[in-house]
Amino acid sequence: MILSEEGLTVRQNNSDTKPVAKIQTSTSAALSRRVVEQQAAEVSTETDACTLAAPTPESEPTHFHTPTDFDFDFYYTQPDISRILQNLKKFQAQISPQVDGNVEKQNQMQAFPSICLIGLGRCGSNIATDVALLVHGARNFYLNEFLKTEEANAKKIEKSKSFSGGWLQRGLKLHGTGAKPVFLIEPLVMLGDLDKDIEGRVRYSSNGRGQLLEDYHKLKIMNFSEVHAGGAGNAPILGQYLAKIILNKDTEHFSNADWPFIHSYLVDSCGIRANQSRLYFYIFSAGGGTGSGMASEFGLAQQSSYIRKTFDIRPESDVDGQNQSFVFEPIFTSGICILPTISASPDMSEALHINAGRLLCKYLAEEWNFSYNPENINDECYDVTQRVRPWNAMMLISNDIMSYAEQSNEDNSRYIDVNSMEKYANQYISQQIFNILSAQAVTSDYDENYFRRAGINIGETIRLDANDLFMSLAGPVATAYAESVVPDNSTVTEGRRLFEHDKSRLDIDDLFCRSIDLPHFNNKTQAIEGISLLPIAAAQYREALAKYRETGFNADHLKNLCFFNSCSSVVCIVSLPKDYKLSYVDLNKLKTHLNNLFPNTTLKRYALVIGASANLSLTTLIAKSPCMSDDFLTLIVAYIKRCFARTEYRYGDMLEEAVLECIRQPEFDDKRLDEMLDEFENPAKILDTNWHAIKPMYEKKYRELIRDANKFISINDIRLNREAVKNAIKYLREIYRHRVSKTKIVSLNNYAAAKIKTETPE
Secondary structure (H helix, E strand, O other): OOHHHOOOOOOOOOOOOOOOOEOOOOOOOHHHEEEOOOOOOOOOOOOOOOOOOOOOOOOOOOEEEOOOOOEHHHOOOOOOHHHHHHHHHHHHHHHOOOOOOOHHHHHHOOOOOOEEEEEEHHHHHHHHHHHHHHHHHHHHHHHHOOOOOHHHHHHHHHHHOOOOOHHHHHHOOOOOOOOOOOOOOOOEEEEEEOEOOHHHHHHOOOOOOOOHHHHOOOEEEEEOOOOOOEOOOOOHHHHHHHHHHHHHOOHHHOOOOOHHHHHHHHHHOOOOOOOOOOEEEEEEEOOOOHHHHHHHHHHHHHHHHHHHHHHOOOOHHHHOOOOOOOOOOOOEEEEEEEEOOOOOOOOOOOHHHHHHHHHHHHHHHHHHHHHOOHHHHHOOOOOHHHOOOOOOEEEEEEOHHHHHHHHHHOOOHHHOOHHHHHHHHHHHHHHHHHHHHHHHOOHHHOOOOHHHHHOOOHHHOEOOOHHHHHHHOOEEEEEEEEEEOOOOOOOOOHHHHHHOOOOOOOOHHHHHHHHOOOOEEOOOOOOEEEEOOOOOOHHHHHHHHHHHHHOOOOHHHOOOOHHHHOOOEEEEEEEEOOOOOOOHHHHHHHHHHHHHHOOOOOEEEEEEEEOOOOOEEEEEEEEOHHHHOHHHHHHHHHHHHHHOEOHHHOOOOHHHHHHHHHHHOOOOOHHHHHHHEOOEOOHHHHOOOOHHHHHHHHHHHHHHHOOOHHHOOOHHHHOOEHHHHHHHHHHHHHHHOOOOOOOOOOOOOOHHHHHHHHHOOO
């Protein structure tokens, strides 16, 4: 969704006090607060810091709660431009490789990568670390390939077998075969976890991660142990509350010396010219407490800072002498969300499913307010800076698909263990990240000699920049992926490839079908192929795909599924080996498949990447309609039923049926939900402990770490409310009804009538 298309006007604030930027969202009561600043009296020294009672005027300013407003001033932003630029300069020095004795060369290298990966929680930090491990290994091989002998390369291959880089080694030709490998850019990777031992977990890992802390300068650990060191206890509301403390606290008051630099990079400067990073990927598990709770808070803090800069025109005197302009540049942020397995337990009631449902419900409510809420669009007094969501899009990858991949590879699928599932999930995510990164990478991300050595004509590529992704992807996103080994036909003419029936020639029909198939291993490339989130139950989808193939790829067997029929936009990334030319016949076939399978897309974008892979790969990003999948709906309804349903609706099927009816019916009857649901979620439903005993502990931590009483937020205020559930259902209703009008040929000429007239004898 494009901001300029929303028909918004900026509200004038005539108050003498500092304007309060608010977002209209009902995802929680905290994302639902208006702070009215009043003259506060002296704070009583005898006030109980642990009390949950409403504050009185004698103790602190009064907070009036409404279901629509949230004060984004609570997210700390460094107000001093000079300090931001100084922090960026120091951070650049930390992540840039040192060039001895060459100050000019060092200054040229002082630029941030265009991509940043933020891994949050145990799952997210593990995946982000594995990505850093793989790309660092690829770069080291490239830098040394012209200097090392075949024997030295062979030793390196043997050493690298200790970690799960097999797919990358084969796909990038990192074996000592004499072939020049492709080169991957190095993203900036940040790891964050509420577990204080995150650094030890990385340093003493047995799979090769430990050496990264010394060798990979672009890997940074965000240490939050001074705020909390014991994890979130599998409760996302606690992870969210602790993230608020971290992001609301003045960075200068952190004992961690690196945090002000990281904060200035991640929050204060996103989108300005001094910070060249334009893509940010937040990787986390939806079923845990830390990643699921913290990720959206970090995203909201970044987005609120970015949207302020977008509409903040500073006086020229404020930027004079800084040698940097605060004119914003487009950025694209995406969550990469790992959904829990549910196929093995259809009657599941585990906390990780409820946690995932909470995250999805919260995100859809925020997306509704950002993209579709008519009250926001039609209100002339509505402030455009209130329109904030945590990410532009959220990629969904189900752990279920990894079990399907294992089943396709081995007969003993019932013996799948958690480590194998995580390994396959990491590989699948790495594949998608590599393709997206290479599709938008700018030439400055590569070594200056790479294109010359690789013999790649950069003019033949079609790249996606951050603005392309910003305009093309929004809401929930699923991925479809497949790759094929193609012959080295650099010496074959285009005419021979087009008109000769060569068995080794690319089968684009099969490639596309494999990309939307159930996840499976490609035995030739060792890649995991398939779709990241199944549209319907596996058995039904397998049957529909079989009919799709049997009928010569007739999309009638698939396109009526909501997953495909309600899709609003797709982004297709084709990655080619160097010297391989994709024929226009194959490209047209690919476009035909996309048009037939996604009949209601308003936008299709294509990227052509050359030299980033040794195989031909196809990545398709499917926007918005993944929220129509069975897994997505199951997780949301499970959360609503567990944490919102009143007693009489908690154990039957009435609530599930009511939600489906609310989506299907022409008119939205929210009164039915009022009867079934409580006003606020009940976090105690996913905790086997006394919730009312936990709240004072965390609120006391907030008061001790952030002494400004005006910035206090009660943990009660970040609970999701019934309005959030309604907004999430409204979003589902909007996607369910998505259709586009078809283009028809319009002509003022009536050739047929004129022909009849001329042929009829008088």
